[in-house]
Amino acid sequence: AQKITQTQPGMFVQEKEAVTLDCTYDTSDPSYGLFWYKQPSSGEMIFLIYQGSYDQQNATEGRYSLNFQKARKSANLVISASQLGDSAMYFCAMREGGGGGSNYKLTFGKGTLLTVNP
Amino acid sequence: AAGVIQSPRHLIKEKRETATLKCYPIPRHDTVYWYQQGPGQDPQFLISFYEKMQSDKGSIPDRFSAQQFSDYHSELNMSSLELGDSALYFCASSSTGAGGRNEQFFGPGTRLTVL
Numbered sequence: 001a002q003k004i005t006q007t008q009p010g011m012f013v014q015e016k017e018a019v020t021l022d023c024t025y026d027t028s029d030p031s032y033g034l035f036w037y038k039q040p041s042s043g044e045m046i047f048l049i050y051q052g053s054y055d056q057q058n059a060t061e062g063r064y065s066l067n068f069q070k071a072r073k074s075a076n077l078v079i080s081a082s083q084l085g086d087s088a089m090y091f092c093a094m095r096e097g098g099g100g101g102s103n104y105k106l107t108f109g110k111g112t113l114l115t116v117n118p
Numbered sequence: 119a120a121g122v123i124q125s126p127r128h129l130i131k132e133k134r135e136t137a138t139l140k141c142y143p144i145p146r147h148d149t150v151y152w153y154q155q156g157p158g159q160d161p162q163f164l165i166s167f168y169e170k171m172q173s174d175k176g177s178i179p180d181r182f183s184a185q186q187f188s189d190y191h192s193e194l195n196m197s198s199l200e201l202g203d204s205a206l207y208f209c210a211s212s213s214t215g216a217g218g219r220n221e222q223f224f225g226p227g228t229r230l231t232v233l
Contacts, residue, residue: 095220106153
């Protein structure tokens with residue numbers, strides 16, 4: 001079974017509008033972390049936001065917020081006030097296990113290609 | 119702030135040749151991860167090192183090997199290259215003392231093309 005599922009291969013949004021990118025995950029580990037990365041066409045992987053499984057509040061980082069619904073195992077990324085520079089591939093990723101250790105590879109979803117239209 | 123450094127950024131090789139990719143983690147980071155991202159694919163975990171010891175292994179072909187040196191830099195060695203090895207190879211580093219997030223910081227990647 002897929003550990004990370006991103007059901008939207010592509011999304012379009014108008015500049016200055018908000019957009020939600022979906023991510024669901026599957027794990028039996030009670031301790032895990034969820035990450036969102038942005039990958040522009042240049043190829044680098046840019047960290048956006050993190051949510052730990054025990055975090056009580058949804059994470060926010062500037063224009064990015066994470067809609068974390070633990071019971072539904074979803075961790076959707078919300079980008080507010082979209083900008084042309086937000087056009088990129090977005091990956092949801094999961095780290096299984098507590099964050100204090102040293103051996104926690106990331107498992108990625110297939111990604112969502114976001115296009116921001118002027 | 120210092121970031122993860124990878125070299126070379128681009129590499130072109132012929133089939134059956136060998137390649138060595140280098141990674142210099144962020145200073146004081148104790149864990150290094152290698153990922154392979156094929157064209158149009160998501161990154162796949164290859165191997166990781168903690169304090170210079172291999173800590174986990176993913177879908178890494180036997181033709182590949184890696185190590186982490188005393189200065190914490192890591193090298194991914196790839197032999198008998200195949201066309202399917204053409205990909206973007208990322209190195210990421212993290213610190214176990216990072217407050218529990220274990221956030222991985224990615225390098226810019228090495229784009230390997232096998233002809």
